Amino acid sequence: GSGAALLVILLLLFVNFRHQRKLQKQRINELETEKQLTATEAVLKGEEQERSRLAKDLHDGLGGMLSGIKYSFNAMKGNLIMTPDNAQAFERSMDMLDSSIKEMRRVAHNMMPEALVKFGLDAALKDFCNDINQSGALKVSYQSIGMEKADIHQTIAITIYRIVQELLNNSIKHAEATAAVVQLAKENDQLSITVEDDGKGFDVASLQQVQGIGWNNIQNRVEILKGKLDVQSTPGAGTSVFIEIKT
Template sequence: MFFIRLFISFLILVFSGNKLLPQDNNSLEKVKISNVENPKKTQDLKEITPEQLRNKRLVSLSVILIILLFFLFYFVYQNNKLKQKIKRKDAKQKILLNVINAGIDSQETEQKKIASFLHDNINSLLSSAGLHLNVFTTKNNIQSEEIQKAKAILLEAHDLLRDISHDLVPTLLVRFGLIYALEDLCERNSNSSIEFKFSSSVLTETRYSEKFETKLYFIVSELLSNIIKHSEAQKAQISLHENQNQLIIIIHDNGKGFNAEKLNEIEGFGLNRIRVRIKKLKGNFSIISRANENTGTSVKIKVPIS
């Protein structure tokens, strides 16, 4: 601002000075007439030649051009500085996204390993132990309260491990695909407090790539968890459909809502992780919600089908 004010003051001074000088012969005559009573001033004006006027104008224009060039270089410098700042910010954001994505991928890989180990090894061992115990009691016709309790404990441990394995990587998702798994997810999360309805225009037998289905399943699962924990909703609807090689998932609830304009401040909802997951799938993610207006929340996910 200081440089701009200085430049404007200089322009005013230069042009004011030029106006005080005679610009042509007619102007010289007028100055001569008006200064008849001041011979000394008239003599000074006679000494100013047209060549001197041209030189003064050239000097003024040169100074103005130099100042303009200075401002031009100054603005170019500031623009480049701003671009470099934006590039550094984008680079930092890209690194952060890569770190988050690496963490998510690692987590999903570990979940699959643990789920597979629990299902294929621990559950099999428990089932085998229960089978041998049943054969032994049947052959020896043993009726023992301790053995009955042991059977019940083995069965309970088997069911708990099966549930844990299912939460890590749902069996329905692996065997039958995303549509079956999401429908089952809605049924399992529905209770007397909230009802999740599921609808899909996509054929139930439709299968996508394993990674694509797994990522979308956990995204929807996390959003349903947010509805249960934070929305105070009684009803929620999940709908799926395909359009121009894109899968569109819409989730709507009738809860209290929140300020969707402050998503970055809402860390507890895990929305940043969801956004990163969707961005990795090259999709987009939008939320429509207003705090404490009881109009509910609508989430729209659109991802290209892989």
């Protein structure tokens, strides 16, 4: 009798010990994931701060210098006597200078869009889609639902903006799409982002192996926002990405 009771007690202790070890292992895994996410978040935050600093340096520093050079050239033009060939070369140089200023502004704008800081996510995404449409690289249709009075924290807004930027770049460079749809919708505290294209698509099972497409960046950013990511795609039939987060 006492031997059987001891055996039952030992068995219960062993089961309890195994359960505790399992819980401990689970907690260690959770902490590891948390640590990785915190590290990733710190890296992405550092990247954003660096982008913001570079954008400001480009716009205010280099932009100011180039505008100053253009002003000096224009002032010189009135005081110079030039041959037709020299005048043509001078105009070409002025055009190149104008192109450089435009390109510098475009780069600075991509690094830290002014609309995002001043007017929020909805306006910034609308601007970004318009820029792509004007470039002729892709025909993008942008829709927003319930965003009229939405107040989205700037960190979340920047992260979502980068995700959409990455997804549309994929549509252009890798999927070779001709048309895309971007939808931003807010209902209560749920924010959803949908990006669809008519590109060549891929096998979702091989998502981790897809090279040079920045899927890691997208997944990391969604995880940082504690969101859900759903990717639907089949070779030859386009791609649909749905993201849902709590704001």
